[in-house]
Amino acid sequence: MSSRNDDRIHMHQADPQLEPEFRAFMGIMAFHSFLENQMCDHHPGAELTKLQSSIIVRLKAPKRLGQLARETSSLPSTMTAAADQMERMGLVSRQRDPNDRRAWLLALTEAGQQLRHEYTRLSRRLLQDLLHLDDVELETLARIGTKIHTNIQHVVQNPQLIDELDTSSLERTPA
The missing domain is CATH 1.10.287 (Helix Hairpins)
Structure with a gap:
């Protein structure tokens, strides 16, 4: 409990x-x-904020700070501050983007990769061992979760979609 x-x-x-x-x-x-x-x-990264934990999870591969800010619905300045603190903690490093030398990528260090591995292990334990989801159910849940997340991001980036929603069209005739 x-x-x-x-x-x-x-x-x-x-x-x-x-x-x-x-x-x-x-x-x-x-x-x-x-x-x-x-x-x-x-969670193994108890000293991290939710945003910092989210960054660890999202950094399977190096990413630009701007992309991470969009993915987490954070301000770029908030993302920069989180990255600075995580860099001081030895969890991430900045590296030049090989495709654009003006841009920087955030990448996990070995310590950051180990923490991400621990997050993955804990997530698997929670989903499979405690909630008894098998591999097929986990994949189905992941697919549905990705769809929900993608659509939420679209709505967040286009708030007029909510304003344009005609609530009268939401009425459903009971079966």
Whole structure:
């Protein structure tokens, strides 16, 4: 059980009589709450902020700071400050972009790669050992998660999509 003060309402089982949309929302909220609490309680980079942990996860390969800022919906100045601190911690290094000598890439150091490996191991343990997801279910969840994330990023970058949403068209005739 998590020692964090989390919102237990998300942990109750969804009523099977609820519409699938609501059960999906409730499942996503419970999933997020559970994983976030477990990662915070057991994660190997306890001294890192959520943004810094997100950078570690996203740096499978070197990336520009601007790209990381967009991926995390952070200001470039916030990303620079996080990268500076992580560089002092020995987790990342800056290197010239071989395709554009004016640009810099952020890359994991050996210590950063080891921490990323620990995050991967912990994630796998949580998803497979605790939540009992097999490889097929994990791949399906990853595909759906990627689709959701991509679409959320699109909406965040185009807020007029929410404003243009005609809520009357959301009404659904009960089956």
